Amino acid sequence: MSAPFGVDLGNSSSVIACARNRGIDIIVNEVSNRNTPSLVGFGPKNRFIGESGKNQQTSNLKNTVDNIKRILGANFNDPDFEIEKKYFTCPLVESKDGGISAKVRFLGEQQEFTATQLAAMYIDKIKDITIKETKANITDISLSVPVWYTEKQRRAAADACRIAGLNPVRIVNEVTAAAVGYGVFKANDLPEDEPKKVAFVDIGHSSYQVSIAAVKKGELKILASAYDKHFGGRDFDYAIASHFADEFVGKYKIDVRENPKAFYRILTAAEKLKKVLSANTQAPFNIESVMNDVDVSSSLTREELEEFVQPLLARVHVPIESALKEAGLTTDDIDSIEVIGGCTRVPSLKNKLKDIFGKELSFTLNQDEAIARGNAFICATHSPTVRVRPFKFEDYNPYSVSYFWAKEEEDEDHMEVFPRGGSFPSTKIITLFRKGDFEVEAKYTKPEELPVGTSPLVAKWEIKGVVPSEGETSIATKIKLRNDPSGFYTIEAAYTVEEKIVKELVEKEPKEGEEQDDEDSEPEYREVKKLVKKADLEVITHSASLEPSVREEFIEKENALVMGDKLVADTEDRKNALEEYIYDLRGKLDDKYKDFASDAEKEQLTALLSKTEDWLYDEGYDSTKAKYIAKYEELASKGNLIKGRYLQKEEEKKQAYRQKQEAAQAAAMAEKLAAARDASKAEQKPAPEEADVDMD
Template structure:
């Protein structure tokens, strides 16, 4: 069983696999290490990843899976104009597409599932083995609903995630596991990581020692990434072209897509050059446009964005509890980190130049693959502890108020180790509801709801007024919250303490009894979970069924394409052979008939046969082969017949040589049989030489081979 790490970015996809010799980044069908995070639909096919980018479809490819997931739970109005496809913001950020005569509504979870399925297929093609176990990277700022969306998407894609791993934790694991110089000077080594991605910026501080790594803090800006720097250029040139060429690029979707692509290229040029030129032919209204920008002007336009880059770093450093002087290194990664001004601003904050010792695009996928190898029983990896922290405080409350022993109302505090388990003891006589919520909205992306969900405990009816309910709440390795169990405890005597309480179950065991514990009755209670904004079980089943249907249709389309290509190749290949290799083996009438059929098939392929079924292409190919196969057999059999003749003559010589050591009767019998076969072969060959090549041979190569086998059999059982 293979283990893989999957990095689903907002712009690109990367898959890495653990092998015995290390971690390899897997290549897609175009032999590239990164694939576009895009899904497109043509009139009859679904295109994923590398196939979707630049493919001819009725609309722009669906992309930006992270942004769609955020749009489903919080309003980000400025995101909608940037997306080159319509989004139903009021309907859970769904997108609609016409496919095979049906109108399909795709949720962000389903689009994410399609991309994960693409990565799974990519991994299976590269590794040559089924892929199920995986570790998937996620941003640290995802809410419970969004984390569950990743888990649901993995289930729809046929994957079994062993962990949803924070991007920076994966990066830090790939950085620290192979280094022997970390934490050897009598204390941990502190390293700051800054990930400027396509659509977000994350920062964190990690402590390393020889036995493992511990994430100390997270900081983020969910709305700041490389695309925002592209947008600055887009707005600049859109305004310039409006004034110079009198065209409104913003109001034209296709022109906006082309200008944004050109601005992204210009940003990359500015990373290594003092100026960049934007030159687009026929942008709109048949007008060619040209613009130029200098790096210093670009940096002035991005001044506000550059100031925001530092904010996640400030938050991460403050939460880590260490000073800047304690940092050994600052590692800068992410596709948006190549802007020189970003490195300069970070150098000013951290008082040191950021390092680029790890691959900025592949480090997350590699770290996920390492973690998957550690968690999977398939691989043996050296002991190395990977400890992450809770990125946002989570609290619980009942109708009587928050449940916590802390003034902050947080049951799981930001910065505590992940995973974590808490047991709370509540005095209840009947069913009740626990509501989960984020304690501080400032720990979430702006506009995100603090409500997580509710857990209904019961119904039940206690036998005593002072009955207790012990509830175990788990924040698991994925960062998902759940009420794992609830037990009603009826004691024979009243508990002196009637207040609700909370305790940490370090042994993860609710059945432990102390020696002085009084006899009690225990009853496991029913728990009904309701997480806001997630798919129901029925919706998940429907999504899985829909994905299976689409996957089947994808395979059918692929097989149809293969049969069409096979038919087209056969037409061209046969036409060439007919005038060269097959020329002497076909009569004039056969050549004419085949040539006519080849031309008719070619014309049909490019006209009414351009979009036919697999069965039709297969039938057409078989019809052509019925005409061509006799000629092909004659041609191939000429060479095979000559080889079989040589082998038979050699075998006759060998048998006669071997017979010299036998008795006279045996020698005569062998010689007579060899003479018969030799005579048959000579007569057949003479008759064959008298015939033209364009008729079927009087003796086929397989008949000569059969005669050789009969001779061997006769000599084996010679009386």
């Protein structure tokens, strides 16, 4: 059975939700956490993804890649990348296609992995966690991305899912996913006629997004969205870390910025401190041996933190005002402000949001899990095996897109088809008169509205098979353009049409006072000119998606890496099993098994255990799975003989005990039966007759 699942791909950590048990469940990972660190680490033998990667990040900084979401589908030469660089501890290089790759030491050599490959590795791990937890077949995924993701970035997210062996049924905007969850799970509180205006504010680890939605029972429409790409929890962490880095230069004469590991430890402690200050007005800051064997200590108050982040707080109003303006609303029109995202737990940020809206904030949605739950519901709507309540939703198109073609005759050479502020999914059909095969390009209409450095080209299509009718120089060609549910711009179909004379039934209107007799009257037809389909055309797409050959190469590489990781994990398990067996058998030889082995057997087995232990900690420390299994079986072949004698004796004791118990139960039952018979006889014995005595 396939289980629809959704993933909130976070910059710091991700949340998985699955539609099952007539509801939406959050999937816990291998250590029972409800969120999983979003990073991939590389070691001498295998990868460390999620929790295992986080555990060894401090000691493996140069080979651990986090913030994957920020480089997915991005270009190495983007101005934004200059801002992002400081958040990475591993070297980043330009990939062959101009994108961003991580350069790490893996399997004893320097290797490069593209951002798409890294995202695929992480999503594959997420899939594995879900399969182990649900025991279900996982094939479909709904993945959420930031609203500011361009076509190229959304395509990269979809490619990452496919490389991980999943079908991305929907790439959905993060805040939209949360809004869908709100509309579905709060349905009883929603009106049926006039929609409720709700502002959804999401401030996560790295970005800040606002969407204004009109919500009513069974229906949702995103009216506008706005964002700040460089505003999130990590900016607060860096503000705290920078403060202490400056303080420790004067106080301890050390500059932690010079040591990546030391600064990472400061940054990790700063994040914890930020969380403590959300509930307390003051908190200590202590790290042992942070650098050059120096222990550092300090403290911070909530007021001091608010001073450090004033430049951030001064920008809070911008996305809200932009979204309201785009939606044509004011704060007075907003009925509710739903706040999600871990960073919104910061008191100064909550107060700032409250002041901007002039209303109390609402926290009815789970701040960490709302997006994942919405994703799982969206994925379930695409599943043929899961029945969900009907819910219609439309998203907001943040960028205007026009389609271009070569000018012929009286045709225009372009058209704005999907304007900014429009809703999607959306379909438009345009008609062009063409003399032969041609090309169509989709471009962003206003590049200045895009994130800086984004290419204006969205996609290109080759339309083949255009043949004008005999005697004509051109033919009408209809193109079905679509902004699909995932926000991708596509040409869904193209075909030629020609004018033909066809017969059309004439519907007669009965005269006043007369009844129409359909049986007796003869049907009348008239000849009319109509455009009818002549031929379907071939559409060859050139989009920002990976070429099929490259994607297949990445899929094969990922499958090989998964098998390699599995072999390393299995080898480690066999090694641990051998080590455990040595200590277990040695202890039992002097305890449970001492009466079941001769002195010669004990001497021989003890020697073999010592020899195997020496091998395990010397040349066998880094051996193969097969050798560990062989050594284990060599010991077990001798140890199991003694274990068998012990188990046989234990079974004899159990049998004797059971026989004794059964005999005792039989005796007790016989005694009860005898007592019952005696009691029955006593009741049946006749009473003595009374003698009549004459008193006279």
